[in-house]
Amino acid sequence: MKPKINWKEIKTVLLDMDGTLLDLYFDYYFWQEYLPEQWAKQNNMNTKAAKIKLLDWYRQESGTLSWYCLDFWTEKLNFDVFALKADVRHLIKYRPYAESFLKRLNTLDLSLTMVTNAHEKLVKMKADETGIDTFFNQIISSHSIGYAKEEYAFWEKLTAKISFNVNETLLIDDNLTVLRTAREFGIKHLYTVTKPDSHRPKQNSEEFESIDSFNEIDF
Ligand SMILES: [Mg+2]
Known part of the structure; x- marks a missing residue:
């Protein structure tokens, strides 16, 4: 209608x-796929294990300002999340x-x-x-x-x-x-x-x- x-x-x-x-695909792809892959590489984990861990962290912060805060995730993951976002900016x-x-x-x-x-x-x-x-x-x-x-x-x-x-x-x-x-x-x-x-x-x-x-x- x-x-x-x-x-x-x-x-x-x-x-x-x-x-x-x-x-929203840019954000979805970034958080659900690209970040877990890159974070897994940095920490010598397999991607599946990284996803499980990250999804659990996302759930804990869902609906709060921290969830939306690049500085929060940069610190928590010890990873430049903003720089990583720039890698996939063509999806915006x-x-x-x-x-x-x-x-x-x-x-x-x-x-x-x-x-x-x-x-x-x-x-x-x-x-x-x-x-x-x-x-x-x-x-x-x-x-x-x-x-x-x-x-x-x-x-x-x-x-x-x-x-x-x-x-x-x-x-x-x-x-x-x-x-x-x-x-x-x-x-x-x-x-x-x-x-x-x-x-x-x-x-x-x-x-x-x-x-x-x-x-x-x-x-
Ligand atoms: Mg929205």
Whole structure:
């Protein structure tokens, strides 16, 4: 079903980056495949054992700011995670029609803010690769706020950085935990995306209205 966004009610648009505007495959491939392989090599482990260990660590940090923090993993793994990310930067890509959606948003009288859990250094790498930064009035990384978007405090602290009325705000985010927290905070217009990663199956997103493709959005 086509998403029906009531643009007349919306003054502020908050957009997630990874898995919403950009293909999550870059991040998935990096954490699930490339990093375990490289880390295994460095530590003379086999890749399978490295994956099991790393996946267990990922689970422990899931939904926290540490999980999204390159410095945290660089220290924990004793490995330059940022440099490793650069090896696979060719996988950084827009999701289908995301760029034309952003161009269209730019023609409207809206305040456009990126809200991302990505580390600032990674936002810069992705902006250099795609030019995504040029579409936004501001880009806010949860690392500058001190809480991940999954946490209520992120949204409270966001109000000190940008002013917005929750009833006139649209948030699009592929992360359902983030959407639940935003709903609890009071943000009225909430949408998820059905296929954050081009290489993996659709996610079950019935709890929220969802966007299959950005080219289905009417203005
Ligand atoms: Mg995301």
